[in-house]
Amino acid sequence: VEDGYDLWLRYRGLAMVAQARVATQARSIVHAEPASPTLQAAVAELKRGVAGMTGKEAASATQSADGALLLVTPANAPKGVDLPWSELGREGYALRSLKLGGRAVTVIAANTDTGLLYGSFAWLRAAQTGADLSRLDLRAAPKLGLRLLNHWDNLDRTVERGYAGASIWDWWKLPDLRDVRYVDYARANASLGINGTVLNNVNAKADSLTAPFIAKAAALAEVLRPYGIKVWLSARFSAPKELGGLKTADPLDPAVRAWWKAKADEIYQSIPDFGGFLVKANSEGQPGPQDYGRNHVDGANMLAEALSAHGGVVMWRAFVYAPDTGDRAKQAFAEFQPLDGQFAANVIVQVKNGAIDFQPREPFHPLFGAMPKTPLALELQITKEYLGFSTHLVYLGPLFEEVLRAQPDGAPVAQHVKAIAGVANIGSDRNWSGSHFDQANWYAFGRLAWNPELASSDVAREWVQQTFTTAPRAVDSLVAMMLASREAVVDYMTPLGLHHLMGTAHHHGPAPWVDDLERADWNPVYFHRAGRDGIGFDRTPRGSNAVAQYAPDWAARLARPETTPEDWLLWFHHLPWDYPLRSGRTLWAELVARYDRGVATVADMRSQWAALKADIDPQRHADVAAYLAVQEAEARWWRDACVAYFQSVSGLPLPAGTRAPA
């Protein structure tokens, strides 16, 4: 039974022709001896993959023969072969088909064993996606040095915004018991080039920094290390008080600074390659430097100092907002931009893709491009907190691509960041992510983190080929479904730049009518501002003037509805219901049309999936079909609730031709 456990590393038997094609290119594997744990992992993966795909074993060999795979670094590269070492850096690889002493071989070349591991996964990907393995000439090196997962996993194994079962970290049994699942987790991440993981929730408990938990984290670090993955921890800013018995956590207090330094030293004793701390401070009730009249620089630089002797890094999050500041979307920029240039060299400021909170669509965050003297990280959410949890099929590749390619000031966001982080959607469900298609979001995050210039459509295609089928018609149909799915969720939840219309307790269904939460900036009515006169949040100079946080060209464009991208319209403008849109419809008619279109797209996805029954194994076909039925019902729920509510405030009849809610 296919239960999804193998992710995109299934290596199932290929069609006969393809089997022969792969087998002749992988008759044997030549590698350095003795092999490091990382090189052993690379060789083991190649053997596993070749055996799975072809039914034949690729044995280790010392001499290269026809059809050999050669894993080489500068130390053991064959003479006379010219390889682009200097372009590969520490993590890159080259795959090259060539003749060596008259024998046809494939060279996997890298400067390090981690590069060889990545190159081996790349070769396996090429084999599974039907590349011509006898003419390989590939080279890749990551554009961003830090490619991290952020787990919002609590120490009691609940997962904040997790929809895939309990945390995979079995804290009770660690450090003594090391679940084999940790190795499979490492393999999956290494196959994408993810090189760090923050183990615990940013809403952190101080306990994660106690000696027992450091020992547990160290055990995980040992498992992950051969796969090129460093362990990081979220740190609670008030830990010196809670664990150290100090009276304060003031970052300028010498005793506090000494406590963090000792804590960092203690961690590096057990985890010599510890990545560093991720910190959520003075945000949503978390403690931070502002509790002592200090600012983000004071807090971050204190931790940076504690880590710097060991080469550690502080990821300091910019997701901050406090009640009643007028426009929540402006706060991160207001607090952080003036601090540009003041952070220590080993601090990275981690910024969410948009200024509110992982909505189905947000304009890019105004901090990108606005802090040229500060390394930034882009934070994306892989878990679908606001996009239907793991039940709705939404492929996030296009969302990630949209922000990576957005141009704050002439260069894309991808070039304004040094690091990238994805809030993981991984749990202990058999299929890891809560649904089969949510695996694609983990995959897409990793692939785009490695190379932000990849097209999300290509990433979808290679994922489908490795995960479901290589039959061309089925692949086309699956890719088309996936690519339509992101726009569908925008349409049936928050079209035309609307945002934050969901129910607060759960973040799952619609609740645009809610206006009585304890904080104004949590209320959906605060965000959509719909009334008789129109709908939308005026962020122009007449309103909150959030547009002024963007570079001048964008600020000018966004200040006027005619020059604002229509997909962002109501994010920046409050407009009358009869405002004319490019379609020729009024705003009201367009809004309803988009809600309808979202529902119709999900209905199409359902029938496309139904038509693929013969191409997909029964278990996974049934799992996905059941979820799509839920998604269609919930898309209608969103549409009907939102349209009925907006109608109740606008007082307008449904546009002609609109179906009455079922």
Ligand code: GCW
């Ligand atoms: O909006 C929120 C989520 C919280 C999360 C927070 C954050 C970890 O609903 O669950 O807390 O974002 O990113 O810090």
